[in-house]
Amino acid sequence: MLDNQSIKDILFAQNDTLEFSEENSAFLNVWVAPEELHSLGLFLRDDPRLRFDYLFCMTGVDWPTEDTLEIVCHLRSIPLGHQMVLRCKTGSRDNPELDTLSDIWPTTHMHEREIYDLFGIRFKGHTNLKRLFLDPSWDGHPLKKDYVDEVNLIVK
Amino acid sequence: MGYFSDIIHGFKTLLTGMKVTGKYFFNARKEIITQQYPDNRDTLTFPERFRGRVDMPHNENNEHRCTGCQACEIACPNGSIEIIWDRVLNPETGKKKKAIEKHIYHLSMCTMCNLCIVACPTDAIVMTHEFELAAYDRSDLTFVLNKPGSKLMAGVEE
Amino acid sequence: MRTGTLFDPIEQDLHTDEYKINMGPQHPATHGVLRLILTIDGEVIKNVEPDLGYIHRSIEKICERDNYRQIVHLTDRMDYLSSHINNEAVCLLIENALEIEVSDRVKVIRTILDELTRISSHLLWWGVMGMDVGALTTFMYGFREREMINDIFENTCGARLTMNYNVPGGLMWDIYSGFVRDTKAFLKHFKPKLKEYNDLLTDNIIFRKRTEGIGVLSKESAIAYGVTGPTMRGSGVSCDIRKLFPYSAYDRVEFEEIFMQGGDTFDRYLVRMKEMEQSIHIIEQLIDNIPEGETLEKTRAVIKLPKGEFYQRVETARGELGVYVISDGKKSPYRMKFRSPGFSNLSVINEIAVGHKIGDFVAIISTLDLVIPDIDR
């Protein structure tokens, strides 16, 4: 089990463009550039010191003020026990696109469909990227902050 | 002889299972757990905290305890409580005071979460033990909780 | 006319096709409104595609509108069989974020109710599992014991399913006066029944043959698919949040984390059966000495979480429930995500069901113990 500092050191040695933060959070947060998301994911899973083999939570966040969408992946290593958060911001809010992680952690197969459904982030290389919960003909992505639905969403 | 011992073992487990169900069958008089619902309506008992629907108790003088503070309306997650209030002149003190005109409760939106009861500072509303809440018409699910002509009980606001 | 020899198999001419059948959303085995599109060759399953969203209520979006007190009751409606534990997850998150220390009494009561919830959920699962493999009577027996737990809940918090008994800072009320007596009576009644369950279903030769070696979930794919709870422990991976990241009173009780190594349907079944025994064990340790203390800590009327991110996990009857909150310091969360156990447990279905027959498939989805509102949220 590694502490946050050691994880940081290992990752920094691998890729010096990563951003780290532990502020206001229980975990170590690591931001990665979209083009390096997939390779870092592979490194996190396969590196013998890290072995983040268990992705237990993946979600999207909308940041309209920064004009970006973000994915947040909570990772844990079952054999080693340490945890971290992998985060990646998309380039634009209107045409968000990221590499898929579903070949690294198969559990993200469904999570990515959910994020696509609710946030509209498209995952390149995903084998079955369809809406998960909503109807295929649904207009818009409900968890975006600027989504309006006067009929179904009662604003107090 | 694995073949035959398998068969015997299989039969044995099946018979054990039949013993369990058989025991209940032959004691069927004692073991029945279902209730004959519409018949036992009169003898049904409810726990004190049972959440039926929201109601406002009135005393014999047609007085309630609601001051119209709207705490329940704010606490409700679903917007099922609406309070229409007005300032009325109190003839004794000559001051205008907030009083409810209608305490409207939409049962159709209520999730029985009990947050309004907890939020109420004057214990004006309670959960009844009523549970047969179905109605034929959606409009029957909207209640005005304060009775017509009712007014605030004296001494609640202190 | 085609002439063939013995070594020229005629099967080449027999063209067989795969076809699709629709299991759900109103199928008796899919427990709610899960729809699974099965591609089938004869009786053998070739592919499973879940179609979700029949009960999607957008709870995460509603959370961005509601304040923190109101969010708690929404979680009742996710995994409705462990609603008490769901409530606790949100309350723990708020308490940790605000650094409120609840009293020991609250912790112990929460733990007892958690374990009662777990037993009740597993009982329902057991009844339904029996029903799915064709033994219809188990359903009534499971519900008979569950009824006693529901009565305890009803007396404690006024509801049988959607409890909403935990509030940020403690409990809505103190427990009722007969709580200890009733819980003990239940335990006394329940212990011999567990043996009866084993006689009726676990040891039954037909049931054994139906479940052993079926739907094997290997350790590796269990981890890769992010499976949690009894489903994961059936494959021999330690993932019990109560042990790994103890909350409430779990650090002061002694219990075993149940593992099975095979990962088949029967192992998942056994994990749950033995978990019920462990739950009894936990309750027995706590029920006699519930400490005195405040049941509700003072909190502000409008709860505002400090700016930052919070993650709280609990072990529901189905596995790890994670609550992830991004707060911007306002009275509602900026983003709230529920990592529900059923969601990831469902994603493994294609991995373990392919190659089995329809009858097995029913048993497999039964031991995954899916609750559909938990998946759809």
Place this chain on the structure above:
Amino acid sequence: MHGTERFTAAVHQWLLGMFSPGAAHIAEMVLTGLAYLAFFAVAGLALVYLERRIAAFFQVRLGPNRVGPFGLLQTVADALKLVAKEPIGTKKADHFLYSLAPYFLIISSLMAISVIPMGAGFSAFDIDVGVFFLIAVSSVGVLGILIAGWGSYNKYSLIGALRSGAQMISYELSVGLSLLTMILLVGSLRFSDVVQAQSDYWLIFKGHIPAFIAFVIFIISGTAESNRTPFDLVEAESELGAGFHSEYSGIQFAFFFLSEFINMFIISAVAATVFLGGWMPFHIGDLEGFNHIMDYIPGPVWFFIKTGFIIFLMMWFRWTFPRLRIDQLMKLEWKYLLPLNLLNILLMAFFVWKGWYL
């Protein structure tokens, strides 16, 4: 001469007194047919009621108890409701086959029931190949299920029907062979002979070990023949919805439902006739007094008591056991029941040859 024989003879005499011999014969046939139809309906409804009530007691419930005393009229009310209902089928169904299927089941059950003696001389016709006829006729029913599954244009129905085809053809063997084991003891396929042979001891006691094995095999395969749990793969509620009759409603559904229960009755009646002495009373060796008392109970009562016992046993199975899977079902028949059955026939033949029976 037994009571029932006197009754049928009296009816015969009365009809001869009214009509010419030819007309009387036709009248007898019509009367018998009507009697069997009535019996079919009444027995079916009674069995449905019994099943629901017994299931309820196994499941710590009360069961139907609202319509009539003890809910006795519940199934009658249900039947009336079903008759009054509009039959709704699928649009793409093969309507001819779809409508034809229920009659196959009904007719095969009716024909099978006609050869079983419910008392002395109390069967519609007592032919010399009775047992053979019964096995032959009762397997026509599977055709009805197959047609229903194919005709209703529903994948679940089709799977159910194909399962039933495989199941019926396999278990037919065990039913036939276990009956054959007993025929070795009797030496006649005529049902009245089979019953007559048991006037001293029932066959299950007469043939002791092999007879008992045959009895167990017959009960297992009989349960499978009548498509009941643990062999109810044909409808397999939690897997296929309702299996082959998913798309049937109203009176057609009622036909399926009734014939299912009548099939159970037939299997139990055959078991009672061949193994438990049919309408013969229970006798113990030389206890004259006891045997005399037993003789006072009329034959049909004995018959229905024994049949009822087997029916109860089958209901007990249904409300206890989980269901088998299709390949296990086949395995049970071909790897266990059939070899055992063949061995058992040899054993019985050996016993008969040596005279080692009572």
